Structure formats: structure tokens, C-alpha cells
Amino acid sequence: MTPLLFLILLTHTALADFWDDRNTLLSNEASQLLGSSIQLTEDEQKVNDILMNLKFQEYDEGFLDPSKFLPSIHFFHSKAAIEQSEVFKFIQKVPKGASLHSHSSAMLSFEALFNLTYMEGLYGCDDNGTFRLYFFFGGVNDDCEWRLLSDWRNEDSGFDEFLTSKMTLVVDDPVGTYGDINAVWSTFQGIFGFVSPLFDYRQFLHDYLYQVLQEFNDDNVKYLEIRGGFGETFDSNNTIYGPLDTAQLYIDTQQEFRQQNPDFAGIRIIYSKSRRVSTDTMDTYISNYFDLRAAQPDLIAGFDLVGQEDLGEPLSVFADQLAAIANQTKFFFHAGETNWYGATDLNLIDAILLNTSRIGHAFAITKHPEVLRVVKEKNIGLELNPLSNQVLKLVDDLRNHVGAYLIANGYPVVITCDDPSFWGSKGLSYDWYMAFMGMTPRDGDLRILKQLAWNSLLYSSLSEEDLVYAIELLTGWWDDFIHEILETYQ
């Protein structure tokens, strides 16, 4: 053999190896992707072709002109275009199963929440520069110059605009307005504080919750696990009800909704209180939690702590108290909703040591290989909230969201919505759109959406018996959806 021929052969073999190896690597990766174990039926394959045509078109347009790729744009500026997206419209139709992470006073679309400020009995007052809302029946408190909202509206044509600004994070220039995570959280917590007195009035709470269920049901979400606590409430006769009666109102309202919508599967509450408290207060929370759960075991799913993680107490501060009850409760801890490394993110370590059933956000999880290992080993659901993380300043471009890594590696993730009210979102579809377009590969397909829907039940707190029933329902909804798509798009 001449040296030249030898060289050609060698090059040829090396090249052949290169392409074989490349195919092997790609197919190994594809087999780790979320949803890759799902085999599509013939009909599902047709639906998948429809979906992928829509996705490729939108994705490739974005590739040619990145300034138009919606997951890379701040949601306040992308929302209108998302609503025009064919992929989004498709995702709205997908049976998404359950929403496993949202907060009770931030779940309703802003428009519907704002409408509820027209309820009878709502007063406002300017408390030395701080505007406050409250419902009064048969006389107002004398701590402030309370006036009916209808009077405020009559006297000031700019009132609704002012009120809007107190109830949403949405602004024209989010980047300029909210300099850093603490700044945006400060406004965010302010909104929670501003609206929270409304929930003391039972009729408001009822109407609000009923509409939440309606919106999620309309978005093809049939079961909710909601973070919340229960305080005292009052009715228009000024009768005061305790936390147990407030919990009963949740149960009654969802039952009323289910009478009208028999295929809606219901709600459960994850009892959630502020993490920015003393250990004594935590003892009170824990004891209130067990009282509530004893009274309403079907409603109360578990325990969590909420509020900005960087500024709140780390789980380790309460570790002894929480470990002492870990054998008697499920935990659903928010953990790792941070960009820090070696600080707030250690909540992830503590959450798994406390045997948390799921992790809320887990945004910092790739900094902790041991947490990643345990999450896979023990199948701990990770609740990803793409829009929340963008608006609350953990990541600007959702292609850089940690969810892409978790999805690529087939981690047990669910896609949820956190606080749609305050950033102009509604239901789950906006977050699912962001995850599907921004956090899955270009050729990531219907199998991912199907796995996400199934995961939302598999990682829920439902008992084994209820889970079997829920999966049966979801299977039926999914089949209906497949047929509906085949009819609509052909």
C-alpha cells in the first residue's frame, strides 16, 4: 500500500467513525430526553406532525431573527405575540393535567381580579400616602378616611389606572423599573400585601376561587395543588369565621364548581406560611397546620414555607422543628429559587434531608450534584415556573433556564405557574409555551407535552387510589384531545 492510499483509507475510516459516533451520541441523548420512553400511536403521530410543523416554523423564524424569538423576550413584551402563536393555541388545547405550584392569592388572571374590585362593600383609603382596600358592611373603621371605591372612581377618572398600578408588576420598562431581584420582590410582596385584605371577605374569596377554577378548567387543567394559609374571614353580616370555616369555604366552593363541571378533579392545599419568622412563630405555624389537617385531611396536602428565599430564613434555621415532624407530614418546600451559589441554594440540601415530596423551583439545582442524584433516585418532583423566574429576575432569556438541562436529562419535572395574576398571565399555557419553545430541543415533540401532563399527576399528592382514577380521566381527555386536533387541523 502506498502511503497516500493508506492516508486516504485512514481518513475515510476516521470520518465513518465520526458520523457513526455522532449518531450514537445523539441517539443516546435523545433517549434521555423527557418523554422519550413514550411510544406515540398512529393518531398521536399525526397530531405530532401538525404540532411539529407549527413549532419548526416558529422556531426557525426565531433562529433567523433572534429578536423575534418569544422565550428570549421579557414576558411583558412577548405576551401579545404569544397569544398569536399557533404553538400557543395548540398548547391551550392540550390536557395539561394538574397545576402543582401556585399561590392562593395570585392565581386569577389580572383582568378577572380587577373586575372583583367592583364588588359591593369595597372601600379604599389613602392612609398617609399608602393606599389600602377593605370590605365594610354597616359602617367603616375610623382608622382612616374610608370611601367606597365607586366614589373614588366617580371623582377621579385616573383611579382605575392608579389601582391597576398597585395590583400588578406589569410596566412598560421592566428592566429599568426593577433593578435587581430584591427590587422586584419588594414590589411583588407589596402587591400581595395590598390585595390580601380582600380575601378576608367570604363572598370575595368564594367568587375569586370559583373564577380561578373556571380559568384553569378552561385552560384544560383539571386539578390544582395550591399554596396558601387560612385566616379569619367575615361575611356581610359581620359574622366572623375561624380558619377551619375558611378552609370549609374552599371545599364548598370547589364542590359547587364540580357540580357544574363534573370532570374537574378538585383542589388540595399545601399549607404555606412566611419563612421570615422566628422559631417560636414556626412552632405556631406547625401547630396550626396539624389542627387544620386533622380537621380537613383530604384538603390539606402538606406544608411549605414561602417568601423571597434570599431574604427569608433558610430551612436550616427550622431544621430541628421540621425534622421532628418529617415522619408525620409531607413537605413541598420552595428551595433553590435563587441565583446564589453556596448560600440560599443550600435550602436544596436541607429540603432533601427533610424528605421533601417535591421541590418548588429548584432553580439552583445544577450547583448540587448530590441533590440531583437524590432527586432522580427518590423521584422527587421539580416544580419549574419559567415565567416567574423571568419576571422575578433569575433569568432573562428562557433558553438559559435550568429546565432545559433537567428536561434533557429526563428529570421528574412539572411546569407550573406560581403567580400568574401579577404578571399578566393566566392558567398554565403561557408557562407551558415557554417551556416547550424555550427549554426543549427544536425537535422536542408531543411526547414531552404528554409526559409533562402525566408528570403533573404522578408527582401530585393524590393518594394511590385517587391517582389511578385521575390517570384514567387524563387518558380519556388525552384521547378526546387527539381526535379534536385531527378534526380541527385537517
Ligand SMILES: *[C@@H]1O[C@H](CO)[C@@H](O)[C@H](O)[C@H]1NC(C)=O
Ligand atoms: C370583567 O367585567 C366586564 C364587565 O362586566 C366583562 O365584560 C368582562 O368579561 C370581565 N372580564 C373578566 C376577565 O372577568
Ligand SMILES: *[C@@H]1O[C@H](CO)[C@@H](O)[C@H](O)[C@H]1NC(C)=O
Ligand atoms: C405621614 O407620613 C409622613 C411622611 O411619610 C410622616 O412624616 C408622618 O409622620 C406621617 N403621619 C402619620 C400620622 O403617620
Ligand SMILES: *[C@@H]1O[C@H](CO)[C@@H](O)[C@H](O)[C@H]1NC(C)=O
Ligand atoms: C345575614 O343575615 C340575614 C338575616 O339573618 C340572613 O338572611 C343572611 O343570609 C345573612 N347573610 C349572610 C351572608 O350570611
Ligand SMILES: *[C@@H]1O[C@H](CO)[C@@H](O)[C@H](O)[C@H]1NC(C)=O
Ligand atoms: C428521611 O427518610 C429516611 C429514609 O426513609 C429516614 O431514614 C430519615 O430519618 C428521614 N428524615 C427525616 C428528617 O425524617
Ligand SMILES: *[C@@H]1O[C@H](CO)[C@@H](O)[C@H](O)[C@H]1NC(C)=O
Ligand atoms: C416521629 O418522630 C419523632 C421523633 O423525631 C417521634 O417522637 C415520633 O414518635 C415519630 N412519630 C411517628 C408517627 O412515627
Ligand SMILES: [Zn+2]
Ligand atoms: Zn412559589
